[in-house]
Structure formats: C-alpha cells, structure tokens
Amino acid sequence: MARVDPRAPGRLGPGTPPPAKPRRRWVRWLLLALSLLGLAISAAVLYFFVILPLGFGTSLVAFTAALVPVAIVFSAVWWIDRYTPQPRMSLVYAFAWGAIGSVLLTLWFGGFFDLWISPEDETSLVDTFLGAVVQAPVVEESMKSLGLALLLLRGRRFIAGPIDGVVYAALIAGGFAFTENILYFGSSFHQAQAAGEVDVFWQTFFLRGVLSPFAHVSFTALCGLGLGIAAERRSLMLYFGLGLGGLSLGMVLHALWNGSTFFLPVDPEAPMAGFLRYYVTVQVPIFLLLVGIVLFLRLREKRILRRQLSEYGRAGWFSPDEVEMLVSMRRRRKAEKWAGAHGAVARMGMRDLIRSAISLGMERHSVLFAKPTVRTRARERELLERITADRRLVGALTEPVVRM
Template sequence: MSVASSERRALARGDRRAFARNGLPAEVDPATPLPKRLLRSRLFWLSVVVLLGYLACAALLYRQVVPDQEVPGGTVPGLGTEALPIAAKYAAITAVPLSLVFLWADRFRPQRIWVWLMTFGWGAFVATFISAQVNTWAASQLSIAGDGDPATGPRAAIFVAPFVEEAAKGTVLFWLAILMRYQWVSRLSGIVLAGLSGAAFAFVENILYYGRAYRYAARTFGQVPPLEALQQLFLLRGVLTFFGHPLFTSMLGIGLAVALRSKSKTVRVVAPLAGYLGAVFLHMAFNTTASLTQGRSQFFVYLFVALPLVVGLVVFVVRQLLREGRLIRDRLVDYVRVGWLPEGDPAALSRLRTRSKAVWHALFLGPDPLLATLRMQRAVTELAYLRDAMVRGLVDQTGVQREKALLGRIRALRSLAVTQPTGRAAYPSFRRRRAAEAVGGYAPASYPGPAGLGGNYPAPVMTAAAPPPGVPPSATAPLGQTATQYSEVDPTWKPPGE
C-alpha cells in the first residue's frame, strides 16, 4: 500500500468522524450500487432489528388481548376475532386523517418515509405493549379488596398511566434525537414526530376499547346492540377527544426540539425534562377529569380547557410555519450577497405556496423535472438550516464541506428544476383534432373546394394572381357572380348525326 493511499484513507476516516461528531450526513458515492450501500449502512440494519421488534410486540399484544385468557378462578374474555376488524376500522377513521395532518405540517424539511414508519410503529406496538404490562401490574398493586373507597379505582389511570405511557411514547423521540439530531431543525419536527407516535398509540388503544365495548355488549343480555355500543364509545374517544395522546406527547417533542437547537448545556437537560413533565401533567389532568367528573362539570372542562389547548397548539404550529419560512429566507440571503445564489431564490424557496406551485408545474413537465424540483427544494432548505446551525455555533467548520456539497447539488439541479413558476402549468391538451389534421395523405383544401361549386365536378383551376405574402389563398378568391367561370363556346359544335 502506498503512502499516498494510506494518507487519503486516514483523511477520509477523519472526515467521517468529524461529520459524525456534528451529526452531518456523509456524502454518498452515487457509483456504489444500492444493495451494497444498504448492506454497509448501520441505519439499515438498525431498522431491520427495530422492525423485527415491532412484529414481536404486535404478536405478543395480539395473544394477550384477542383470545380468551384462562386465569385462576375463571376466564377473562378477549376481544375475539369478530370484534377486532370492526374496532380497527373505527379506530382508523381517526388515526389516518390525524397522521396525514401531522405529515402535512412537516413541509419545509419533511423526514424520510422510514422515519415516519418507525415512529408510527413504535407508538402502535412497542409503546402500547409496554404500557399494557406496566399498567396492568400497577392496577393490581393499587387495587383494594373488599369494601373500600370507590375513588381508589382510577388510581392507576391517574397516578401511573400518565408517567408510563408518556415515557413509552417518547422513548422513540429520544432515539431519533440521538441518531438524526441534524434533521431536527425546528419545533415542527418535534411536534410531527411526537404527534405520529401519539396517534399510533391512540390507534391501538382505541382498538382495545372499541373491541371490549363490542364484546361486552354482545355477551350481555338486554344491553344495547354491540355495534351501537361501539359507536357510542367512538363518538366519545374518536370524535370528541381524539386529540388527547398527540397533544400530550407533542409537549415532549417541543422540549426535545428546543434542546437540540440550543447551545446551552442547561437548556439541553432542562427542556426535555420540562416537556416530559408537561406531557404527564396534561395526561394526568385528562384522566382525572374523565374518571372523577361527570355531566356538566366534565362538559365545562372540555369546553373551556381541552379545546383551548388544542386551538393553542394549532396556532403554535401555524406560527412556526411562518417563522420557519422567514428563517429560510434570511439564511438564503447570505448566499445571495456573496453571489452563490440568484436574487429570486430566497423569496421563491421560502414560501410554501410558491414551492407547491413549482412542484405542480414540474409535475406536467415530466419525471426528471419533478424529481429535480423536489431535490432542489430539499437541498436549499437543508442549506438554510445548515447556515443557521453554523451561525448558532452548533456545527463547527466541518459544516463548510457539507455546505459546498449542497451548493454543488443545487447548481447541478437548477437547469431541470422549477424554482420560480410563472403563468399556467403545461397542462396536456385533450382537444379533438380537426378532420383535415386527422386524415393524412391529402392536400390542404383550397377555394372553391375539392368538389367544385356544385359538388359534382372537379374544381376549376384558378388563374388569379398569387396572393401577397402572409395572406391565405382563400382571402383573394373571387366571390359572388365573378366567382363563376365558364369555358369558351366552340362555334363548330353540333349534335351528332347532323
């Protein structure tokens, strides 16, 4: 091995360490085949292991809640295979639109699809399985046998479930913060990931509640029909209080996002802890209200406490969207001042409406312009957030290498990408072609027509002078009586036989 090659390898190892220390993604060699890149990726193997863990938790949870369980002294009825698909359908009515709303909010710097899937899978299977085990054990420890205070029944729901469930849902956020802290660029990233985990947790939890209501009504004589009992519970959990788990966990997501974008060590410790305690407090207040209040008191708490919190979160998300747009514009102006970006880029690439319009225009230009437009918008957004991290001191001089790579990518994509859309998109034309254009092999029509004036004889040859340049022949054709021309009379003509 030569000295030069060993020095290059040492330099490459040093660069990889510097990139890993700052959380920056290393540039991928496009010449390397995709299977080889996947086999060498630690993130790929970690995803495989996590996926297998999700499947295991899902199988264990299914065995625990679906079939009937034999216990000392009797049988605990499970959900049953009949109620499970019905309950899953009603639970999906809430989970699917709620998840799409969270994905829509993550528009400036959307995460990779596998990140969304891993977050949703954790909340749906791992968090629910852990919470079910711990909550069941805690409820058995806090229960009172014999005559006791009826208020001690909800002890586990008030004092145990909030701590356990918020910790179980939020664990995936801590893992993602460690693995991909560079991609947590704003509070919106924390809210979206936390909301997905909470929506997935609520999805599986609602399946359990709906299935139990359906099975209990089916096994109890004289009660309401099973489907009606399920629909009543769906109105309460899936319509009126669907925001519960995503709202609670979003507090932890905001705390983690604040910690990752701060240089202070104190803030990095206090912000996630404060977010977790805020999620636990909201969860505890919700369970307390649902367990100990009824009727008008519960309605007042819902109307004047719960709904204002949801409206406040929506307003916060909208304000963050506007704030992120201003941040991207301000950071891109730095590159315009040194001549590395055109003057129109900051305004066009920092507005969601303009970015969406550019994607729409590129959609009708073909797959290559569409892909180039999406890649360029992502590269420009990453460049703006990288510049912000360098200004804040979160990234050292290693960020300059990533900055050069992003600028080179933007320069290469600019010829195909749509950045500043104007006018209408290049919509395909579906108008019918004219008959003359549809039939090929015939000369274009000329005055007075291919069949003459009467329609029975060939058209006479026109001897008029050629029309001026730019004027069609039909514009100089004679009209009226002068349009009719007669052949000369032969004076020697006579009928045959004379």
C-alpha cells in the same frame, strides 16, 4: 457582491478531509434492521395476545372505527410537516413505534408500576383512580417519549427544530391512540352486544374518536417541542431540561384529562353534560393554545428560511426570485409542475433541489446557535453540491438543445 455561478462546484473550495476512521455504515444498518425486527416481533405479540382475543368481527369493527381519529391526526401532521418535510421512513418509524413499541412497553411496565404505587389495602375505586391518574400518564408518556429519544440518538437530521419534534411526537401519539382506540372500541362493542344496545359503543366512539383525536397528541407534543428547541440550540443541558419539562407537563395534562371523570358531577338524566362543560372550558382552550403555538412555529420557520436563503442569495447561490419560490408553498408547486412538464426526472430533480435548499436554510439557522464544526461544514458543502447537481439536471432537461 457579484453573483457566483451556482454550476461551478469548484468555487466551494477544497472539501473537508475525510475522518481518520471511516464511518461504520454497517453498524447503522444493523441497528435499523434490529429495530425493525423488534417492531415486527412486537406487532406479532400485540396481535396474538391483545387484539386477537377480541374476536375477528369485533377487531374489524374496532379497527375501522379507529381509522377515523387517526386519519384526522394524519391530516394535521401532513399540514404541519409539508413546509419542511421529514424523511418518509422516519415518519413511518414514528407511527410504528407509537402503535406497536410504546403500547407493548406500556402493557409490560404498567403492571409493575401499578403494583409499586398501589397500597396494600386499596379498594377497586382507588385502584382504578391510581391506574388512570398516575400509572397511565407516567408510563404511557414515558414510553411514547422514548421513541423521540431514539430518533435523537440516530442524529439531528430527524429532529432539528421545534416543528420536527412536534411532527414526530404527533405521529407517535397518533399511533399509540390508534392501538388504544382499537382496544377501547372493541371492549365497548362487546358491552353493546351483551346489553343489546349500541349506545355504549357510539358514546365511546364520540368521546375518543370525535371529541379527543388530539388528546394523546397534545400530551406528547410538549415533550417533542422541548426536545426540538434543544436540538435547534444544540444544547445538551436543554435536552434534559426542556425534554423532561415537556414530558412532565404532558403527564400533568394527561392526568388532568383522565382524572376529570372522577371529579365531575354526573347528572343521571344528562350524564354527558358535566363532561362537555369541562371539555369546553378546560380542554378546548388548552388545545387552542397548542394550535396557536404550532401556527406560530410554522410562520417562524418561513421567516427563518427566507432570512437564511437570502444570505445565500447575497453570496450568489440563489436569485431573489428563487428565494421567493423556495419560501412559498404555492410557488414550489408551480416550479415542480413546470419541471414535470419536461418529464418525471426533471420533476424529481426540482423536488430534490427544493428539499436540499430547505435543509440548507434550516441547518444554517441551527449552526448559528453553536460553533461550526467539521461535520456542519461537510453537511453544508454536501447540500450545496446537491443543489448544484440538481440545477444542472433540471437545466439540461428543460433548456432547448438548439437555441432558436
């Protein structure tokens, strides 16, 4: 097939006629503003009523300690997300929901749920067990997953596949763990000060900050994975089936993690030995299995992108070298560096071209699972026009004005 000139947007044919009713963009912006205002108010409430009572010095120590596990989570999310990057504002929203919204809702609904499941003649041990093994997994995972549902309501451009769901779930869970760690580290620091020893604090830091920075991430990622698969298939039934299935499995793993402290034998001479054996034999294999799933999904994304962009290449939109550049992280960086040698604008144009091509390939893959609609055709045309505009921009800035 003859190669189509990608600089001729007219070859795309007539555009899709505008809808009869114009989209009310102000409604979308109003909802965004209200959600940001709600998070800001929630942050103020959380700070004044939960964190501030710890004391300024204790809060500062706890906050500093909590930065270690959240930095580990951020590094993992960056590595997962860099191949098909998500909008930065939505990533910030996901972390803010986890650190603020889900924590506040958990504190609010947790008390009511605890009263509902508690028997009349419960002892302190039963109350502690129900809170850790039933109340915490159910309420915490539900509130974290609510953030994923809100992202889905805003549109498929945020969660369009399994990797997207895992990325947003990891950020929400990382945010939740960040605030929770501040509270745990602050409480253990108070205990260490009262006892005159630092062992209590460092033990808590070791358990939560070193051994289990991905505990909450692993639980919530299962719901994100299910919702991402459903979004890729564009199936409403799968949204409920896989979403609730992933949420339920995350609750089970959360209960298994919290419940281990009640059933493991404790040796007074080596109190950590039993937990470490359980951690190595149960939790580490579960974590490695989830890591394997993520690695498989990353390789799958690369195969999908190569296949779909090759289809557009056969239609004349990309050359074989361009397809190879778009599916390779190393070649993308080289292309951006080459464009950057001609100025910041050229680099921005190349980066936008790469991201638009990635979105085009992944959107095309998702459309294959359902009937093309007016919206999907309009989205395809929009991305192709952006690629055309970016080609023109980069070409105008990098080609010599006078040919030698």
